[in-house]
Amino acid sequence: MITAMTPMERVLSSLSHREPDRVPLFLLLSLYGARESGMSVEEYFSKADNVIKAQLQMQAKYGTDCYYTFFYAALETEAWGGKTLFVPEGPPNSGTPVIQKVSDIDSLWVPNIYEVPGIQRVLEVTRELASRAQGEIPLIGVVMSPFSLPVMQMGFEQYINLIYHDKIRLKKLMEINQQFCLDWANAQLKAGATAICYFNPLCSTDIIDRDLYLSTGYPVDSKTIAGIKAPVTAHMASGRALPIIDEIINSGAGAVGVGGSDNLTDLKKASRGKILLVGNLNGIEMTGWDSSTADKMVRNVIEKAAPGGGFILSDSHGEIPWQVPEDVLLAISHGVQKWGRYPISGMGEIV
Amino acid sequence: MGGITTALFQALISVDKAIATELLTAEYSKNGFKETGEVITQVLEEIGNGWEQGSVSLAQVYMSGIIVEEVVKKIFPQNEEVVNTLPVLGTAVFLDCHGLGMKIVKSLVKSKGYPVIDMGLGADVDLIVETILEKNIQILLLSVLMLPSALAIKGLKEKLGSKSPGVKLVVGGAPFRLDETLGTQVGAHAYCRNAGEIFGVLNRLQKEGL
Numbered sequence: 001m002i003t004a005m006t007p008m009e010r011v012l013s014s015l016s017h018r019e020p021d022r023v024p025l026f027l028l029l030s031l032y033g034a035r036e037s038g039m040s041v042e043e044y045f046s047k048a049d050n051v052i053k054a055q056l057q058m059q060a061k062y063g064t065d066c067y068y069t070f071f072y073a074a075l076e077t078e079a080w081g082g083k084t085l086f087v088p089e090g091p092p093n094s095g096t097p098v099i100q101k102v103s104d105i106d107s108l109w110v111p112n113i114y115e116v117p118g119i120q121r122v123l124e125v126t127r128e129l130a131s132r133a134q135g136e137i138p139l140i141g142v143v144m145s146p147f148s149l150p151v152m153q154m155g156f157e158q159y160i161n162l163i164y165h166d167k168i169r170l171k172k173l174m175e176i177n178q179q180f181c182l183d184w185a186n187a188q189l190k191a192g193a194t195a196i197c198y199f200n201p202l203c204s205t206d207i208i209d210r211d212l213y214l215s216t217g218y219p220v221d222s223k224t225i226a227g228i229k230a231p232v233t234a235h236m237a238s239g240r241a242l243p244i245i246d247e248i249i250n251s252g253a254g255a256v257g258v259g260g261s262d263n264l265t266d267l268k269k270a271s272r273g274k275i276l277l278v279g280n281l282n283g284i285e286m287t288g289w290d291s292s293t294a295d296k297m298v299r300n301v302i303e304k305a306a307p308g309g310g311f312i313l314s315d316s317h318g319e320i321p322w323q324v325p326e327d328v329l330l331a332i333s334h335g336v337q338k339w340g341r342y343p344i345s346g347m348g349e350i351v
Numbered sequence: 352m353g354g355i356t357t358a359l360f361q362a363l364i365s366v367d368k369a370i371a372t373e374l375l376t377a378e379y380s381k382n383g384f385k386e387t388g389e390v391i392t393q394v395l396e397e398i399g400n401g402w403e404q405g406s407v408s409l410a411q412v413y414m415s416g417i418i419v420e421e422v423v424k425k426i427f428p429q430n431e432e433v434v435n436t437l438p439v440l441g442t443a444v445f446l447d448c449h450g451l452g453m454k455i456v457k458s459l460v461k462s463k464g465y466p467v468i469d470m471g472l473g474a475d476v477d478l479i480v481e482t483i484l485e486k487n488i489q490i491l492l493l494s495v496l497m498l499p500s501a502l503a504i505k506g507l508k509e510k511l512g513s514k515s516p517g518v519k520l521v522v523g524g525a526p527f528r529l530d531e532t533l534g535t536q537v538g539a540h541a542y543c544r545n546a547g548e549i550f551g552v553l554n555r556l557q558k559e560g561l
Contacts, residue, residue, distance in 0.1 A: 283529075
């Protein structure tokens with residue numbers, strides 16, 4: 001029997017590919033805090049205090065092994081003057097793209113993150129939660145990969161055309177985004193974040209073919225991850241990771257957030273001892289689960305991916321939807337207590 | 352696949368517009384409009400399946416749709432006889448502002464000659480119902496990115512039921528891929544896991560009667 005660990009010890013042990021007392025649980029609760037607080041999403045994210053209170057309450061209530069300081073993805077485009085569109089009971093969207101035409105890239109600049117009010121609120125949340133955590137609960141900060149951010153900056157269609165047809169402007173955009181990403185990630189670490197979740201759905205072969213990624217985004221991602229002064233989780237935000245798992249490992253990421261369509265057993269074989277897996281409960285399906293289904297799903301994922309350590313149970317997208325019933329989150333939390341105690345020898349065990 | 356279909360598949364996923372143009376021009380000269388349309392359908396369905404299985408990326412699906420739409424516009428004459436027998440399609444990105452999926456679907460259906468009324472990004476219930484009534488849309492193709500938008504389709508369906516009950520509703524987008532029961536939950540007549548499935552769905556709906 002392994003002595004009970006703090007969430008930090010549990011996570012660090014998993015990151016080192018050793019077996020902790022039990023599987024760590026990362027319930028990535030961002031806008032769910034608004035639901036828990038009885039507020040609209042817009043009101044909730046307008047004050048750091050709202051997020052601090054909700055993160056503290058939700059960590060205690062659901063037994064999740066981290067604080068999650070992520071607000072919403074569109075926050076980063078606010079740094080270039082972009083507007084965020086708030087919708088009821090869902091993640092905010094980025095408004096009109098800040099890059100209207102590709103030639104706008106020629107005059108694009110690296111924003112000063114300390115002049116962006118939304119970013120300041122995230123840093124305030126990070127500082128306060130770090131002070132409350134006292135080194136016992138990890139804080140997960142979030143950045144968008146420089147390679148994925150342009151989907152919000154200029155729209156998906158225009159960005160795909162840029163990748164195929166305008167390598168010079170693509171390079172300039174990557175340089176700007178990379179500097180912004182490093183400033184933003186390292187500011188969160190300075191404020192007390194323990195690790196950075198690096199959202200990069202574009203690198204999944206679901207979105208861009210492997211050869212094109214290796215010649216465009218991969219060098220940018222590798223260099224950026226190397227410049228982040230803490231462990232990085234490369235997160236696919238529901239995309240497949242398996243076809244590029246070796247490249248993700250070589251990029252220097254310590255963990256990878258994997259999609260629901262990934263084969264966990266194959267991923268476990270490919271990642272064992274090399275990179276920690278985070279995932280991969282289906283957040284959308286979760287909205288229709290009951291407690292019994294949640295328990296079954298938790299057990300299934302744990303048996304495939306947890307043996308030997310190197311695994312954190314989480315969802316596959318990086319955010320729990322508003323519509324997931326509270327009972328289901330509690331059942332996931334109970335499930336990890338029930339099925340996640342090490343040693344675990346499941347169907348994913350590799351002899 | 353074999354011959355022309357294999358070659359066209361390769362040209363499209365390599366984003367080689369020149370070869371795709373050459374192949375489709377030769378096929379049209381040799382076998383005419385109908386056969387060339389069948390080749391296009393088969394290849395685009397195959398590309399959609401490839402995305403499903405992980406061998407083709409979304410960027411390749413998108414570029415294939417764009418290339419085919421451009422080439423077809425260039426080499427096919429307007430075929431009034433075909434166009435007049437096809438139902439009017441309405442396309443919209445419902446409440447959301449991410450239009451890539453719908454852009455791909457539009458390219459595909461236009462390449463087959465379907466008349467398309469596009470309601471654009473962020474279309475809401477009122478705009479959609481009004482446009483359907485005004486333009487006699489028979490099949491509505493809706494795309495969403497966010498879960499709340501997918502769930503809101505139920506309200507649209509209810510309003511359509513009272514204003515224009517004959518319209519068939521086809522849905523697609525990330526939430527429907529991640530939860531295959533969602534299409535039924537919101538009352539859609541069909542859903543597409545990928546853009547290439549649209550031809551099969553449209554054929555089925557047309558056979559069932561509009």
